[in-house]
Amino acid sequence: VKYDDKHRISRGDIVVGRILGEGFFGEVHEGVYKSPSGERTRVAIKTCKDCSAEVKEKFLSEADLMKNLDHPHIVRLIGVIEVDPVWIVMELYEHGELGNYLVEQQYILTTAQLTQYCLQICKALAYLEGLNMVHRDIAVRNVLVASAECVKLGDFGLSRYIDEQEYYKASVSRLPIKWMAPESINFRRFTSASDVWMFGVCVWEIFSMAQQPFFWLENGQVINQLESGVRLQKPQTCPPTIYGLLTRCWAYEPHSRPTFGELVRSFSEIHKMELEQETD
Ligand code: ATP
Numbered sequence: 001v002k003y004d005d006k007h008r009i010s011r012g013d014i015v016v017g018r019i020l021g022e023g024f025f026g027e028v029h030e031g032v033y034k035s036p037s038g039e040r041t042r043v044a045i046k047t048c049k050d051c052s053a054e055v056k057e058k059f060l061s062e063a064d065l066m067k068n069l070d071h072p073h074i075v076r077l078i079g080v081i082e083v084d085p086v087w088i089v090m091e092l093y094e095h096g097e098l099g100n101y102l103v104e105q106q107y108i109l110t111t112a113q114l115t116q117y118c119l120q121i122c123k124a125l126a127y128l129e130g131l132n133m134v135h136r137d138i139a140v141r142n143v144l145v146a147s148a149e150c151v152k153l154g155d156f157g158l159s160r161y162i163d164e165q166e167y168y169k170a171s172v173s174r175l176p177i178k179w180m181a182p183e184s185i186n187f188r189r190f191t192s193a194s195d196v197w198m199f200g201v202c203v204w205e206i207f208s209m210a211q212q213p214f215f216w217l218e219n220g221q222v223i224n225q226l227e228s229g230v231r232l233q234k235p236q237t238c239p240p241t242i243y244g245l246l247t248r249c250w251a252y253e254p255h256s257r258p259t260f261g262e263l264v265r266s267f268s269e270i271h272k273m274e275l276e277q278e279t280d
Helices: 053-066 099-106 110-128 181-189 192-205 219-227 241-249 258-278
Strands: 012-023 027-034 039-048 076-081 086-091 141-145 150-155
Touching: 012 039, 053 076, 053 086, 099 141, 099 192, 110 150, 110 192, 110 258, 181 192, 181 219, 192 241, 192 258, 241 258
Parallel strands: none
Antiparallel strands: 012 027, 027 039, 039 086, 076 086, 141 150
């Protein structure tokens, strides 16, 4: 993996702080990065615990994808330190995971705010769709909260470019079954249309204040339910217009689902109407 100048940073410019959490590869720390121009930014530093050459390659593949992304609602990569101990440095979003934030703020968040989060995630995914990238792990645990008005899609650990092949055939076993489209469960087939299905599940999580989808089922039971036509029900606080979109995201046939471009237009309109209702 080679890094362009924009993402080459030196360890001496980073002050490491407390642990934020445990990532798949190792601890994630809070810290401060001082850029060559002297500007200070709060950062999250991902570390890699048992970093053999093979593990290191997997660990760095997420940063490798992220370095080409530039969107207001996608987690921003600041840089990578390639010499051991390997670090991935990202912009810090101090409110943490959207899932936890929804639980903490459930009595304060308005429908308009929740719809805005959906719209922002949808815009990030429309951007990825335009780059032929599939995310494959869209869930509130992978969205970070920058402020009450701004969320960022993160965790590109499972993301892939689908360039030439029209879909990505996954080989990983650590898959989020309860978020996955039927063709992903059955054939490990991942496309922008399967991302649309997962986005629908993520919207369901947002309006359910981060309940786990299908928590009443075992992973092994999910596909049978989906194939007999069962879908997640409308959360109480979810507007019927939004639930109408979700049922389209959960069409069994991938080509019957809306695209992210369409979804952005629909969510924008719904968000606008909710803001007007709030000020009435
Ligand atoms: P997994 O694959 O299990 O999700 P991971 O390797 O992707 O793990 P993360 O979940 O991204 O690791 O990070 C671990 C913890 O660090 C999480 O609790 C997350 O909230 C926190 N964290 C990661 N990145 C950031 C960030 N940019 N800003 C704030 N907190 C972050």
